[in-house]
Amino acid sequence: MIRRRSALPLATDEASRFLPWLTALMVYLAALALIGAISLRDAAQRWGGQFAGTLTVQIVPAEGVKLHVIDEQVKKAAAILEATPGVVSVKPLDIDATAALLEPWLGRGPLVRELPLPRLIDVRTAPEAKLDIPLLAKQLGDVAPGALIDDHGDWLRSLTALAQAIETISLGVLLFIAMVAIAAMVFATRTGLALHHDVVSVLHMVGARDGYIARQFERHALWLSFKGGVLGLVLAGATLIALDRIGAELAPSLLPRFELGWPQWLALLAVPVAGMVIATVTARVTVMRTLAKAL
């Protein structure tokens, strides 16, 4: 067999030597942006799922009210909640449980129980339940002045808005990276065409179609983007694994843990593939459009 060499010496182009590095950087940033967006959405959904179908009722003791009166208010409030359609379970937290919750900040001791701590009632509702919160608040206020209902709606809405905003920004970053990738490939391809104008002319003169010339650029773009993509993939993978390990070592907190699931790994693999497709298609379109203006 004849040892086939590319009819265009694109591999020696100075102009395209930076492309694998640029591709690696873009794949790295795109992978982090995409996986960050996916992880945040997952976390927001997990958080939302944890708090959906729950209510917290707070009974804030008025000044000078005795502990047994508060206990009585909690019992009445719990009775109203249990009688409310859609409520699945009602779990009042006694003073000991409330003090235990505050132990990390206030410490252990009899004085804590002397403080006017708000009493909490943990309420679970059926998923499809539509509670009339203002009406329920009024009913609870009648038996326990100072009762507050927190359905976590404000907090969940803020969390969702934050997640959506970050997701939108991430998609914007991805779009921007794709545009930079396209611009870089257009520049490199046009430079390659200009550098090898004489060779392209000879190829045309011996009967090469534009598609034949475009394929040479496509293969070159595919190879460069593959090299850059693999490098970016390795770097992004290493970063994500490091984040995963750091996340595992952190003590459980209010923040959701960063977790690498199959959507993240799939996205990680998809980014360099998308980069290769963008590079190849861009090279082809650029060559075909540029050559269409030639004789």
Next chain:
Amino acid sequence: MESDNQPIVRFENVGLRYGVGPEILNDTSFAIERGAFWFVMGESGAGKSSLLKLMYLALRPTRGHVSLFGHDVATLPRRELPAIRRRIGVVFQDFHLLDHLSTLDNVALPLRVAGVPETQAREHVTELLRWVGLADRMDAKPHTLSGGEQQRVAIARAVINRPSLLIADEPTGNVDDRMAVRLLYLFEELNKIGTTVVIATHNQALVSRFDHPCYVLKGGVLTRTGGREGEAA
């Protein structure tokens, strides 16, 4: 539509100028019949190369009509140009060999762009390179070849796909007389099997050894000076 009776090349009142410069060709009209063998002579700068470039579709005329194989070049869709070009073999004055490719790869180029299978391409290329005396330089890169060797590679590339029209711009400029005659015999052999040949040359002595019509380009006008084939107006 193309037919056997149509000229391979037809120029009708063709004018050519570069930018705002003087006309290189001035109302040039001629027809090259199928199977003809033409020599084109003229002083340096007379426009021989420009005339040939119009024939191998490297230029478009400023005015007038150029037809190749019965197709008006001006109205030919761009996508059909490669098919026309594959029927034309060109020996460029400065060879236009691809420096990064070996002799073998350079000569195989027209076959590859035409999609000829590699084994068949190798067979043809090897045979032709042996014929032009370059069997031992198949792997050599153009910059390691002498001027004469490069010229033979350029000629081999032009004739490898047995073109219907062979256009050569000073094809013997860098070879000795013996090789020049040998190469022209190759062109004659191709001509005998139906290839139309147009050769631009300075070499009057070489032209006089062959009994083919000779046309002189002077002042942008092509006039016939001898031979027996073709016609020019």
